[in-house]
Amino acid sequence: MPLLYNSLAARNVAQLAGMLRRTGKERPEGYANAVGKKQPLRWSVLNQGETRAAGYDPQRHIEFLMQFYTGEYPGSFAEGKSVDVGSGVPAVQGSVSELCGVKKALRAGNTYELELALKRELLLYKTAAAMNGSMAFTGRKQPSGLKEWQKAWLQEEFDKMKQVRRCSGLFGPDCPGSVLQTWNGGVLGFARGIHMLALANFTDQPQTVGSGCMQPFIKYGSLRDLLQGAVVQPDQPAVLGPYECFWLVPREVCSQ
Numbered sequence: 001m002p003l004l005y006n007s008l009a010a011r012n013v014a015q016l017a018g019m020l021r022r023t024g025k026e027r028p029e030g031y032a033n034a035v036g037k038k039q040p041l042r043w044s045v046l047n048q049g050e051t052r053a054a055g056y057d058p059q060r061h062i063e064f065l066m067q068f069y070t071g072e073y074p075g076s077f078a079e080g081k082s083v084d085v086g087s088g089v090p091a092v093q094g095s096v097s098e099l100c101g102v103k104k105a106l107r108a109g110n111t112y113e114l115e116l117a118l119k120r121e122l123l124l125y126k127t128a129a130a131m132n133g134s135m136a137f138t139g140r141k142q143p144s145g146l147k148e149w150q151k152a153w154l155q156e157e158f159d160k161m162k163q164v165r166r167c168s169g170l171f172g173p174d175c176p177g178s179v180l181q182t183w184n185g186g187v188l189g190f191a192r193g194i195h196m197l198a199l200a201n202f203t204d205q206p207q208t209v210g211s212g213c214m215q216p217f218i219k220y221g222s223l224r225d226l227l228q229g230a231v232v233q234p235d236q237p238a239v240l241g242p243y244e245c246f247w248l249v250p251r252e253v254c255s256q
Contacts, residue, residue, distance in 0.1 A: 002041045004124050005099060007202040009068040009078075010054075010061075013188040018050035020131070020179045020190070035124045040083050040091040041069065041099075062090050069099060077101030077117060096121055097143040106145040116204060118150070119243035122157055123200060126227065126245040129161050130190055130198035131177055157227075164226045164247065170196045182213045187240065189213050197223070197248045201240040209238045220250035 003016040043065055048058040056064075067073040069080040069092040078101060080094030097103050101117035121143075142151050165171050175193030182189040186203035197217055201207045214234035217223060223232045226247040232238045240246065 001035060001039075001128075002043060002045050004035070004127060005041055005069065006043075006046065006065060007188070008100075008120060008124075009065055009076075010056075011203040012054060012185045013200075013202055014054035014185060015046060015050045017179045017188060018053065019047065020177070022047070022050070035096055035128050038093065038095045040085050040093045041065075041080070042085060042089055042091045044089045066090055066092060069094070071104075077104060077113070077120075079104050095141075096124065100124070102143045103145070106143070116242060118154065122154075123202065123243040123245050125158070126161060126247070127188065127190075127198070127200045129165060130192070130196075130200070130245070130247060160227050168226065168249075170249070180213055180216075182209045184209055191216070195249050196226075198246065199238065199240060199248065200245040201243060204242045206242065207240050209240065211235050211237060214238070214248075217248070217250070220252070222251055223248040224251050 003019050007013045007016045043062045046058070046062065051058045051061055064073065066082060068076045069078040070082055071079050078094070079098045080092040083091050083093045085091045092099075095103075097117075100120040101113065102121060105114035105117045142154065146154070169175075170192050175196070178191050180189035180191050180197070182199070184207055186201060186205075187207050187209050188198075188200040188202065189209070190198040190200070192198070194216070197214065199209055199213075211218075211234060214223070214232075217234040220234070223234055224230070225232070226249055227245070230246065232246065232248055238246070
């Protein structure tokens with residue numbers, strides 16, 4: 001889970017992708033599961049080699065993350081709290097709504113920032129669930145202060161994810177996960193078996209992923225997003241909006 005939040009703050013998925021490649025885990029429990037639980041983000045899980053490879057000094061990067069998720073860094077959307085988890089391990093604690101900026105945007109009455117904050121929250125859950133985080137929804141609570149239509153929209157989004165995971169057959173042991181190169185530092189590419197490609201934009205700006213990432217899927221023709229219904233042509237660049245996440249599959253899989 002800390003690697004997901006790290007990607008949000010840095011707007012860079014290099015460390016998350018590096019961890020997934022290094023561990024080779026189909027079920028990265030410690031990083032993907034229980035996004036909604038209010039548990040400490042322990043930055044000690046960051047691999048120093050992968051941090052350096054991403055262009056950061058390990059100690060300074062942890063200092064940045066501590067400042068960002070306690071709201072001290074300029075432009076931060078987060079409102080977590082520094083906590084002592086023993087052994088001098090730097091950690092931040094907060095609810096997903098506090099760490100993604102939902103509560104801050106509600107208090108400020110900023111509609112645009114609230115929209116972005118809710119998209120960040122959904123991005124974390126969608127990415128976690130795509131990585132087979134079967135317990136990703138454990139402990140999730142609706143943020144207080146939302147309007148009824150916003151609560152209904154969020155619930156609909158979560159219901160879609162649960163339905164797809166339960167019925168698609170794309171998340172079982174016969175569909176192992178693997179990281180794909182997107183050639184875009186802000187976008188994670190993650191395949192499940194040979195039929196599903198997840199693309200996750202961890203930035204607040206639109207991002208383009210070239211067709212090279214989708215090369216293994218060109219033979220299927222057009223791909224359809226299981227969550228929103230968007231259609232993507234794998235031989236053409238795909239554009240993701242701010243904090244957008246696609247679960248792309250061939251159209252024939254959608255009809256099964």
